[in-house]
Amino acid sequence: xxxxxxxxxxxxxxxxxxxxxxxxxxxxxxxxxxxxxxxxxxxxxxxxxxxxxxxxxxxxxxxxxxxxxxxxxxxxxxxxxxxxxxxxxxxxxxxxxxxxxxxxxxxxxxxxxxxxxxxxxxxxxxxxxxxxxxxxxxxxxxxxxxxxxxxxxxxxxxxxxxxxxxxx
Ligand SMILES: CC(C)(COP(=O)(O)OP(=O)(O)OC[C@H]1O[C@@H](n2cnc3c(N)ncnc32)[C@H](O)[C@@H]1OP(=O)(O)O)[C@@H](O)C(=O)NCCC(=O)NCCS
Numbered sequence: 001x002x003x004x005x006x007x008x009x010x011x012x013x014x015x016x017x018x019x020x021x022x023x024x025x026x027x028x029x030x031x032x033x034x035x036x037x038x039x040x041x042x043x044x045x046x047x048x049x050x051x052x053x054x055x056x057x058x059x060x061x062x063x064x065x066x067x068x069x070x071x072x073x074x075x076x077x078x079x080x081x082x083x084x085x086x087x088x089x090x091x092x093x094x095x096x097x098x099x100x101x102x103x104x105x106x107x108x109x110x111x112x113x114x115x116x117x118x119x120x121x122x123x124x125x126x127x128x129x130x131x132x133x134x135x136x137x138x139x140x141x142x143x144x145x146x147x148x149x150x151x152x153x154x155x156x157x158x159x160x161x162x163x164x165x166x167x168x
Contacts, residue, residue: 019066077101127162
């Protein structure tokens with residue numbers, strides 16, 4: 001198992017996006033999607049505090065949170081990462097796009113990069129995600145990525161698990 005914190009924060013490049021560390025100058029752009037424990041930041045100060053907690057979670061080996069950067073503009077369009085389960089060699093994927101960048105395929109590409117890194121580099125045994133039954137776009141995203149429904153959870157939530165194909 002190869003888990004956070006890494007010697008160098010993982011930079012994962014695709015053809016249109018890359019997953020990279022979030023830096024202080026990104027925080028303003030990410031304000032609208034700055035959450036911690038389901039609480040949203042109301043201003044730059046709170047978003048900066050949230051980023052400090054996220055950085056500590058990474059340093060403590062509990063999570064990894066990437067900014068998704070569009071290569072053609074160098075703008076951050078959203079975030080994704082593994083937020084729980086790493087202590088058991090598993091990873092709960094989470095993700096969010098800034099509203100203006102939804103419906104263009106950014107998250108499908110970002111999740112494919114994060115999943116590939118999780119399986120090959122972090123050697124995760126299981127990858128899962130939790131969403132609500134009302135979150136149609138998240139469900140479509142997960143099913144497009146080969147996640148299958150595992151169970152219904154309280155409060156209208158559903159757990160999805162990545163179907164990992166074991167090659168002979
Ligand atoms: C969940 C969430 C990330 C999904 O965003 P999304 O924009 O639907 O996902 P993608 O970036 O992968 O884009 C896929 C959509 O773009 C469309 N699309 C347009 N151009 C595309 C292209 N060039 N390539 C791929 N897809 C493209 C796809 O058809 C698809 O639309 P559809 O689902 O209506 O068929 C977004 O709704 C969000 O941030 N929600 C709030 C946070 C959240 O719920 N997180 C989930 C936690 S599990």
